Structures are given as structure tokens and as C-alpha cells.
Amino acid sequence: MASRRAQPRTVGTYARRLLVIGYLFLLVIWPVALVVQKTFEGGLDNLQTALSDPVVTDALQLTVVVALWAVAINTVFGVGISLLLVRYEFRGRGILSALIDLPLSVSPVVVGLALLLAYGGTNGTFGPALEDIGLQVAFATPGIIMATAFVSLPLVIREVVPVLHEIGTEQEQAATSLGAGPWQTFWRITLPSIKWALVYGVVLSLARALGEFGAVKIISGNVAQQTQTATLVVEQKYQDFEQGSAYATSFLLALIAVAALVVVTILRPKDDSDGD
Amino acid sequence: MTVDTPLAPGAARRRRARGTTSLTRSSGLGLGIALTWFSLLVLIPLSLIVIQSIDGGWETFRQTLTNPQTAAALRLTVTQALIVTAINVVMGTLIAWVLVRDRFPGKRVLEVVIDIPFALPTIVAGLVLLSLYGPDSPLGVNVANTERSVFLALLFVTLPFVVRTVQPVLMELDRDVEEAAASLGASRFTTVRRIILPSLVPAITAGAALSFARGISEYGSLVLLSGNLPNKTEVASVRILTYIENGNEAAAASVATILLLVALAAIILLQVISKWVARRG
Amino acid sequence: MGIEIRGVNKNFGDFVALQDIDLSIPSGQLTALLGPSGGGKSTLLRIIAGLESSDSGTIEIEGLDATGLPAQKRNVGFVFQHYAAFKHMTVEKNVAFGLEIRKKPKDEVKRRVAELLKLVHLEQFSHRLPSQLSGGQRQRMALARALAIEPSVLLLDEPFGALDAKVRKELREWLRRLHDEVHVTTVFVTHDQEEALEVSDNLVVINDGRIEQVGSPDDLYDRPASEFVLSFLGPVTRLGDHLIRPHDIDITRYEHAATTSGTITRWTRVGFEIRLEVTPDDTLHPDPVQVIVTRTEATALQLNEGDTVWLRPRAGAETVVS
Numbered sequence: 001m002a003s004r005r006a007q008p009r010t011v012g013t014y015a016r017r018l019l020v021i022g023y024l025f026l027l028v029i030w031p032v033a034l035v036v037q038k039t040f041e042g043g044l045d046n047l048q049t050a051l052s053d054p055v056v057t058d059a060l061q062l063t064v065v066v067a068l069w070a071v072a073i074n075t076v077f078g079v080g081i082s083l084l085l086v087r088y089e090f091r092g093r094g095i096l097s098a099l100i101d102l103p104l105s106v107s108p109v110v111v112g113l114a115l116l117l118a119y120g121g122t123n124g125t126f127g128p129a130l131e132d133i134g135l136q137v138a139f140a141t142p143g144i145i146m147a148t149a150f151v152s153l154p155l156v157i158r159e160v161v162p163v164l165h166e167i168g169t170e171q172e173q174a175a176t177s178l179g180a181g182p183w184q185t186f187w188r189i190t191l192p193s194i195k196w197a198l199v200y201g202v203v204l205s206l207a208r209a210l211g212e213f214g215a216v217k218i219i220s221g222n223v224a225q226q227t228q229t230a231t232l233v234v235e236q237k238y239q240d241f242e243q244g245s246a247y248a249t250s251f252l253l254a255l256i257a258v259a260a261l262v263v264v265t266i267l268r269p270k271d272d273s274d275g276d
Numbered sequence: 277m278t279v280d281t282p283l284a285p286g287a288a289r290r291r292r293a294r295g296t297t298s299l300t301r302s303s304g305l306g307l308g309i310a311l312t313w314f315s316l317l318v319l320i321p322l323s324l325i326v327i328q329s330i331d332g333g334w335e336t337f338r339q340t341l342t343n344p345q346t347a348a349a350l351r352l353t354v355t356q357a358l359i360v361t362a363i364n365v366v367m368g369t370l371i372a373w374v375l376v377r378d379r380f381p382g383k384r385v386l387e388v389v390i391d392i393p394f395a396l397p398t399i400v401a402g403l404v405l406l407s408l409y410g411p412d413s414p415l416g417v418n419v420a421n422t423e424r425s426v427f428l429a430l431l432f433v434t435l436p437f438v439v440r441t442v443q444p445v446l447m448e449l450d451r452d453v454e455e456a457a458a459s460l461g462a463s464r465f466t467t468v469r470r471i472i473l474p475s476l477v478p479a480i481t482a483g484a485a486l487s488f489a490r491g492i493s494e495y496g497s498l499v500l501l502s503g504n505l506p507n508k509t510e511v512a513s514v515r516i517l518t519y520i521e522n523g524n525e526a527a528a529a530s531v532a533t534i535l536l537l538v539a540l541a542a543i544i545l546l547q548v549i550s551k552w553v554a555r556r557g
Numbered sequence: 558m559g560i561e562i563r564g565v566n567k568n569f570g571d572f573v574a575l576q577d578i579d580l581s582i583p584s585g586q587l588t589a590l591l592g593p594s595g596g597g598k599s600t601l602l603r604i605i606a607g608l609e610s611s612d613s614g615t616i617e618i619e620g621l622d623a624t625g626l627p628a629q630k631r632n633v634g635f636v637f638q639h640y641a642a643f644k645h646m647t648v649e650k651n652v653a654f655g656l657e658i659r660k661k662p663k664d665e666v667k668r669r670v671a672e673l674l675k676l677v678h679l680e681q682f683s684h685r686l687p688s689q690l691s692g693g694q695r696q697r698m699a700l701a702r703a704l705a706i707e708p709s710v711l712l713l714d715e716p717f718g719a720l721d722a723k724v725r726k727e728l729r730e731w732l733r734r735l736h737d738e739v740h741v742t743t744v745f746v747t748h749d750q751e752e753a754l755e756v757s758d759n760l761v762v763i764n765d766g767r768i769e770q771v772g773s774p775d776d777l778y779d780r781p782a783s784e785f786v787l788s789f790l791g792p793v794t795r796l797g798d799h800l801i802r803p804h805d806i807d808i809t810r811y812e813h814a815a816t817t818s819g820t821i822t823r824w825t826r827v828g829f830e831i832r833l834e835v836t837p838d839d840t841l842h843p844d845p846v847q848v849i850v851t852r853t854e855a856t857a858l859q860l861n862e863g864d865t866v867w868l869r870p871r872a873g874a875e876t877v878v879s
Contacts, residue, residue: 110325153318214513
């Protein structure tokens with residue numbers, strides 16, 4: 001584990017520092033700052049216009065609803081699967097663990113296509129059957145939820161699994177020896193121990209869910225005020241030359257994502273790096 | 277990520293199959309439910325893509341991929357993703373190094389900055405890059421609708437990957453080993469080259485795999501920035517979308533299968549690296 | 558009563574951890590399971606606790622057949638080598654855990670926790686988190702936590718293994734005194750023979766999944782049943798065709814009946830002991846013999862390196878022919 005021994009400051013140190021800061025400044029910091037600037041060009045007008053536009057507000061609402069559903073599903077599924085992967089032995093465990101990572105590397109467009117092929121109302125595999133019993137998945141909210149859940153699926157698991165490994169089973173064994181049943185052990189011992197990893201995973205999932213674009217574009221049908229999410233609205237407004245609204249909506253989405261990141265970074269117990 | 281803790285060598289020592297039990301009835305049921313959901317959401321839909329592309333027969337597959345516009349899109353996608361990955365390998369490692377080994381006020385801010393491309397909606401990323409590198413650029417740099425824009429967008433969205441895989445490994449590195457090398461006469465450069473970098477190679481490779489996979493998949497940030505000009509700035513994912521909009525699901529599936537195969541290859545590579553590191557201890 | 562273990566076997570894949578273990582652990586006493594690492598003692602302890610299940614055999618705890626029971630229901634107190642403290646709970650909450658699970662009324666829980674914290678001298682730490690305690694304090698908390706549920710037996714798995722030498726010694730004595738006060742049937746696992754000899758009423762030596770010997774510490778030290786027990790419980794050296802303890806060797810400057818001659822080839826002082834290495838003249842057994850004498854003895858005999866001396870077992874010393 002890295003100790004707290006300081007490294008001697010050389011020219012190289014400063015050069016590296018400068019290079020890194022410069023790179024991040026030009027690639028991330030300045031561009032983001034400019035978006036904020038453009039949003040507030042002319043004061044609060046852009047925000048006001050955007051927020052009084054029902055197309056935008058409906059989209060924001062849909063985005064939030066979908067994100068919450070997707071994150072909830074992924075949290076329950078994520079904790080369950082993490083426990084199964086770490087605490088149990090079963091055939092195919094390694095394969096499952098590898099497949100869990102798949103959504104991270106799959107293109108969102110591929111995701112949208114895949115869901116369309118499976119749940120499309122006209123010629124999907126399950127779509128027509130589901131629609132016969134009244135459940136429309138493609139071009140409706142359930143489809144959007146599924147697409148969003150798909151792309152953010154691994155995020156909770158990736159945060160929780162290492163922590164479950166780290167804390168080991170001793171505390172759980174101690175609880176059992178003291179008389180606690182499986183549920184009691186989970187609620188009182190396991191869950192509190194993975195609290196921060198879980199929170200971090202949920203925040204990352206939330207950010208990802210709010211921001212999904214490509215998959216949702218394909219599966220939703222992109223119908224304004226019905227199946228249009230906030231990210232789709234940004235695209236539409238920009239292409240309709242209503243750039244002020246596009247920037248305003250972008251700003252709102254970015255704000256939530258970055259705010260969540262900042263909050264978690266502040267609250268998270270510091271890890272053992274050589275710096276602060 | 278695998279079941280076993282990832283690429284930090286110290287962490288691998290801790291990994292053992294101790295503390296695991298075989299499935300009980302309730303956990304078996306839980307696994308069944310989880311697998312069912314996973315299949316309905318991920319496995320079956322993705323398999324349908326492969327099935328769909330085979331279904332049209334080998335001819336459709338071949339024709340789609342040799343279509344000049346599609347071929348150009350694939351070429352552009354792969355080339356730019358490779359270039360970006362190469363840069364990420366260098367810059368990502370450097371950034372991780374500075375984050376772990378250096379101290380200065382505001383370093384924690386940089387930690388958040390690294391995560392921004394990951395957390396930001398891709399469409400917003402496009403807008404973000406447009407503001408500094410588009411028509412209204414305060415720098416006077418306008419890459420909109422050029423090939424450069426693809427490069428830039430990919431560079432942005434893949435920023436975190438190498439950094440985040442290398443960082444934990446760097447943190448776990450035993451400083452004693454470096455000091456031993458120094459006491460034996462190794463220069464700083466030699467120590468970095470022969471002691472530190474080799475232990476980072478698995479993490480860098482993993483990050484590179486993720487970066488490449490993400491690069492070829494990217495869509496949202498390119499929509500507004502690149503203009504999607506056929507044969508010039510059109511990427512594979514845009515081609516897929518166009519095929520879908522034209523109702524040509526077989527062709528869409530063909531291109532999607534290529535992307536899917538690369539994604540799978542990246543995952544397998546990650547698994548292999550993980551196992552190799554774990555064995556080495 | 559106590560703990561009755563019959564015919565217990567345990568395999569981990571191909572590895573035989575325990576073989577045909579039959580053991581009676583007396584009620585109310587402090588029993589040590591002693592042996593080298595990997596010998597099976599921790600496995601046996603965990604099987605008694607129900608944290609591990611045996612492949613065959615039965616376990617009876619204070620008259621109750623525990624063989625099929627899960628750990629949850631066995632009412633055993635278990636103390637882990639690395640404390641297994643509930644990291645997110647205060648000391649108070651840790652100790653209270655077992656009582657809260659059993660839905661005891663709040664004031665009873667409070668009273669009992671205070672009582673136990675007093676017993677282990679942690680009263681002023683009740684609101685601290687385990688991370689704010691030293692290793693020794695954490696282990697005392699773990700003990701209090703285990704005792705809170707009024708277990709029928711107390712099981713400790715190398716409880717002082719993670720602590721440094723001085724704290725280990727302190728806690729060892731403290732455990733003995735605690736047992737004298739509380740009198741619960743206690744079993745603890747250790748690989749440190751000094752610890753086992755010092756603390757236990759009853760000693761079980763386990764090696765390679767089998768029981769080597771059972772008895773009081775004196776029994777095992779003075780009358781070892783096998784070469785293994787002899788060499789494990791204390792230092793051992795070879796004199797002729799006997800194995801004997803280095804401090805049981807009588808060293809003189811003159812030839813007597815039944816003595817072996819040799820030359821002192823090393824002379825080291827460690828505290829009040831003088832450790833000598835004597836290379837014997839006996840060609841059949843040429844390995845150096847370790848002899849330990851007190852400083853006073855060495856001065857009286859004026860022993861120096863290079864001197865010729867004669868060795869024989871002291872009167873009454875136990876040896877094992879090997």
C-alpha cells in the first residue's frame with residue numbers, strides 16, 4: 001500500500017503537473033465552463049424559456065421517472081447479484097461476472113437495436129405477445145426504462161463487489177454466532193458495511209441514467225412530450241436553432257450529474273493516496 | 277471486473293475462495309430470478325442481433341460491410357478509436373501518476389474533473405466540446421464537421437478509463453520496492469521503466485481495452501459535433517441508426533454485430549488479464 | 558457434560574483436515590487446542606461453533622445435541638483472531654448486538670452492556686468506534702460481546718494472534734483471570750505453546766488432523782506421549798539416542814558414569830540463560846547438543862568456549878528415545 005512518503009520535487013514533477021492540468025483544462029474544464037457561461041448569457045432568460053416550455057418540462061419529468069425506476073431496479077438487482085457473486089460458489093459464476101461488464105462496452109445504438117429486435121411491437125420477438133396482453137415496451141416508457149437500466153447495470157455491482165471482498169465474512173460470521181438470522185445479518189451488518197460503495201454506485205448509475213441518449217433515441221420513438229427524454233430534447237432544440245433552451249437543458253442535466261459526483265467525492269472516506 | 281478483485285497485485289493476494297458457500301435454496305432462487313432478468317434485459321436482446329445478422333444470410337452481412345459508406349464509417353471509427361486509445365494510454369497513466377504521487381491544492385477538484393466525462397450525458401458532451409471547439413470558439417479553433425471532431429469527442433468520453441484502472445494499482449504499489457531499486461543504484465528513470473511500469477501494464481491494458489470499446493461505440497457526443505457527413509465524419513453507430521430508420525434491420529444488425537464482437541473481445545481480454553495478474557500475485 | 562466430540566471427520570476437497578476426532582472437553586474449564594498451523598485446530602473449533610460443518614460425527618454442547626444446529630442456534634460465544642468487530646457500530650452497540658437480536662428489553666440490555674464493559678475495563682470507551690481502539694481493546698470488546706449472550710461455551714480462535722508480544726502476554730493473564738471469575742467452559746486455539754501451557758487447565762495437542770495427546774499442561778510437558786508433543790511443547794535437543802530438553806542436561810567438567818564428552822563450540826548469553834552448543838566426541842551422534850544453564854551455574858563451573866565437558870541427563874528428566 002502506498003505509504004505517506006513524500007516524493008522529492010523535481011523539474012519533472014512540475015512539468016508533469018502542468019501537462020496534466022493543462023490537458024484537463026483544455027479538454028474538460030474550459031469547455032464545461034463555457035457551457036455554463038452560454039447558459040447564463042442574458043441572465044436567466046435561457047433557463048426561464050426552457051423551463052416554461054412544456055416540451056422541456058415533460059421531457060425532464062420523463063427523464064427523472066425513468067432514471068429513478070432504472071436505478072431502483074439496478075440497485076436491488078446489483079446488491080443481490082454482488083452478494084451471489086462474492087459469497088456463493090456456483091457453476092458459471094466467472095462467466096456471469098464477465099457478462100455483467102458487457103453493458104459498459106456495448107454501443108448505446110446497439111442496445112437500442114437489441115431491445116427493438118426483442119420488444120418491437122410489430123416484428124420483435126416478444127413485442128407482439130406483450131402488446132397483446134396490454135404491455136407496450138418499445139416506443140413507450142417501459143422500453144425507455146429497460147434501455148436505461150441496461151446501460152447502467154454494472155455500475156452498482158462494480159462498486160459493491162470489491163468492498164464485499166474486502167470486508168470478508170468475519171463480521172457476518174460473528175453476527176451469526178451471536179444469534180442473527182440471514183436477513184438480520186444482511187440488514188444490520190452487510191448493508192451498513194457496503195453503504196458507501198453502494199451510494200457511489202447508485203450515484204454513478206443515476207448520472208448514467210439521466211444521460212442516456214443513443215439507446216433511448218432508438219427505443220423511444222422520440223415523440224415530443226410523450227416519449228422524449230431530456231437528452232433527446234437537447235438534440236431537438238439545438239437542431240431547431242433554439243440553442244438557448246438546448247444549453248439550459250444541458251446545464252440542468254450536467255448540474256445534477258456533477259453535483260452528485262461532488263457530493264459523493266466529499267462524503268466518501270478518503271482513500272490512501274500520497275496526496276491530501 | 278471479475279468476481280476476483282481487480283488488478284492491484286496486492287489485492288490479488290487477498291483473493292481466496294474462502295468464505296464462499298454453495299447455493300442454498302433461497303439464494304438459488306435469487307440467482308434464478310437475477311439470471312432471468314439479466315437474460316430478458318441483456319442476453320436475449322443481444323443474441324437477437326447476432327441472429328438477425330446471420331438470418332439475412334452471409335450475403336447480406338458481406339454486402340453491408342462492403343457498402344462504401346459503411347466501410348468508410350467503420351474505418352473512421354476504428355482508426356480514431358485506436359489513436360485516441362494510444363493517447364489515453366500515455367495521458368491516462370500520467371494523470372493517474374500525478375493524482376497518486378503528487379500533492380497540490382485543488383488536486384481533489386481534478387478527481388471530480390476526471391469523472392465528468394463519465395457522468396455527463398453524451399449529447400451534453402457534444403455541446404460542451406462545441407462551445408470551445410466549434411463555430412463560436414473563443415480559441416478560434418473550429419473542428420465541427422471535420423474528422424478532428426470525432427477524435428476530440430472520443431478523447432473526451434474515454435478520458436476516465438485508463439486513469440481509473442491505473443490509479444488503484446498505483447496506490448497499492450509498494451514503495452519499498454522502489455526504494456530497494458534506488459539503493460541498488462537504479463536511476464529514477466530505470467526504476468520507472470523496469471519496476472513500476474511493468475506492474476502497471478495489466479491495468480493500462482485493461483483501461484485501453486475499455487477505452488477502445490467505448491470509442492468505437494460512441495454516438496451521442498458525435499451527433500451535434502461531427503455533423504455525421506457520410507464518408508467523412510460518419511461513424512459506425514450513426515450508420516446503424518440510419519439503417520434502422522430506413523427499416524433495414526438486417527444491415528443494422530450486421531454492423532452492430534461487428535461492434536458487439538469487439539465489445540466481447542474487450543471483455544475477454546479484461547478477464548484474461550485479471551486471471552493472469554491474480555496468478556502472478 | 559462440557560463438549561463431547563465423537564467421530565468427527567472433515568475434508569476440504571482432497572485435504573484431510575480432521576480425522577476421527579474423539580474428544581471430551583470438560584465443563585467449566587479452560588481448554589487449549591494447541592498445534593502447528595494447518596493442523597486442524599481452528600477447523601475443529603469452527604465445527605464446534607457451527608461455522609463449519611463436519612463430514613461425519615456428532616457434537617454435544619453441555620448436554621445438547623448440536624450436530625445439526627446452525628451457528629445461530631448453538632448459543633456459543635465466538636471470538637475471532639481479527640476481532641470481527643462491527644466496524645460501523647460503537648463499542649456499546651457491538652456488545653449489545655446479541656441481546657438486541659434476542660429482543661431483550663432496552664433497560665436490561667443497557668444494564669448488561671454496562672456490566673460487561675466494566676468487566677473488560679472498557680467503560681469509558683463505550684461510545685467509541687472499533688477503529689478508535691487498540692487491538693487489545695478490540696479483542697476485549699469482542700470478548701464482552703460474546704459473553705453478553707451468556708453462552709454455554711466460549712470459543713476463541715487464536716484470540717491474541719494479531720497482537721504484539723507485550724499485549725499478548727497481558728491479555729493472556731487477563732483471560733485466565735476472567736475465566737476464574739466467569740467459569741464458562743472455554744476452548745481456545747493457539748499455536749503458541751507458552752500461551753497454552755500458561756493459561757489452560759486442560760491441553761489438547763492436535764497435529765495433521767489428529768489428536769496427539771490430551772491432559773493437563775504438566776502431564777504433557779513432563780510425560781510427553783510422542784516425539785511430536787515433546788518437541789512442540791518446548792525446546793528439544795538430541796543427546797545420544799535420546800531427545801531431551803536443553804535445560805534438563807547436567808553438565809560437568811569431570812567424567813562420570815553414563816556421560817558423553819564433548820567440546821563447547823558456542824557460548825551465548827541471553828538474559829539470565831547461558832546457551833551452549835556442545836559438539837560431542839560421539840561419532841554415532843555427531844550433531845551439536847544444545848545445553849541451557851543459568852548464568853550462576855556457568856560462572857560456578859567456569860565454562861568457556863573450547864572447554865571439554867561431560868553431559869548426562871539430570872536426575873528425573875523426561876526423555877524420549879528416538
